[in-house]
Amino acid sequence: MTGTGEPTGYMERTRLYYRALGYSPDYVWAHFDDVPFARLAQPLAQSRIAIVTTSSPGDRSNADARGVRRVWSGAVSPPPQSWVTDDLAWDKDSTHMRDRESFLPIETAQGLAAEGMFAGLTPHFHGIPTEYSHRKTTKEDAPALLSLLRDERADGVLLFPI
Amino acid sequence: MDIVTYAGVPRFxxxxxxxxxxxxxxxRPDMxxxxxxxxLRMLETxxxxxxxxxxxFVWHDTGDWRARYGHIDPVKIARLxxxxxxxxxxxxxxKALRAAPPE
Structure with missing residues (x-):
């Protein structure tokens, strides 16, 4: 059966996979007892929205000479025509990522803004790397991303993790 | 689903x-x-x-995509x-390269 049934248990699947590769101990996923929450400060129709992706730019310019990936930004107009996702753990047996709007829906969102659903996108979308290190995400990448979002006065954010 | 809800996010x-x-x-631009x-509506609601x-929405193909992802074939364990x-x-x-001082 496809499309019905329980959602895939990725934590258990991933644990078993890495055990098969000989890794020990198991990976420890981030877990927060307290989750932040904020309502929009004004109606959605008046809100400026930013899009965030976990993909990399086509030229891999988000990585330094040592291969460490950093937060990066790209213009929404025109939207990017190339991207890199082959380093991420998406389901390469079952789908593809050749349609940007299936994971980075910039033009889709612009269409909804044009219809008046929200005020518009921020001038840039942003990319944040997926990392094994909780510390790098919480101490380096997340603060860098927040700073970029504030610079362009985003009222809300849609994150499309791959 | 399980990883995101385990971590905890404002809206999912x-x-x-x-x-x-x-x-x-x-x-599928309509989807x-x-x-x-x-x-977007969840931001407000x-x-x-x-x-x-x-x-x-459900996935469109008839294959068993849930079982395929990360599947461990017993025959391939040595290769894994x-x-x-x-x-x-x-x-x-x-890691050693990152630990080295920049030139």
Missing amino acids: LFTDFPLGNPAGHPG QRAIVAQA ATGPRTVETAP KAAGEERRRRQAAA
């Missing part, structure tokens, strides 16, 4: 598809529009953290272990 729109297309099937619109909604060894070796080399 679950799309029950193979990993890689969180905004809708490739080549992509519906999913992005639902996510959610009243507290850990709000979860599920998009009303060898791949793991190679990966650890590369990671150790990369």
Whole structure:
């Protein structure tokens, strides 16, 4: 059966996979007892929205000479025509990522803004790397991303993790 | 679904598809529009953290994509272990490079 049934248990699947590769101990996923929450400060129709992706730019310019990936930004107009996702753990047996709007829906969102659903996108979308290190995400990448979002006065954010 | 809810986020729109297309099937702008619109509405309608909604779409193919992802073929376990060894070796080399002072 496809499309019905329980959602895939990725934590258990991933644990078993890495055990098969000989890794020990198991990976420890981030877990927060307290989750932040904020309502929009004004109606959605008046809100400026930013899009965030976990993909990399086509030229891999988000990585330094040592291969460490950093937060990066790209213009929404025109939207990017190339991207890199082959380093991420998406389901390469079952789908593809050749349609940007299936994971980075910039033009889709612009269409909804044009219809008046929200005020518009921020001038840039942003990319944040997926990392094994909780510390790098919480101490380096997340603060860098927040700073970029504030610079362009985003009222809300849609994150499309791959 | 399980990883995101375990971590805990303010709002989560679950799309029950193979990993890689969180905004809708490739080549389906109608579905992509519906999913992005639902996510946007959650910005306004959610009243507290850990709000979860599920998009009303299913994956389109008839194969068993859930079973395929990360499947461990018993026949290939030795190969997986060898791949793991190679990966650890590369990671150790990369870590040593990062630890070295910049030139």
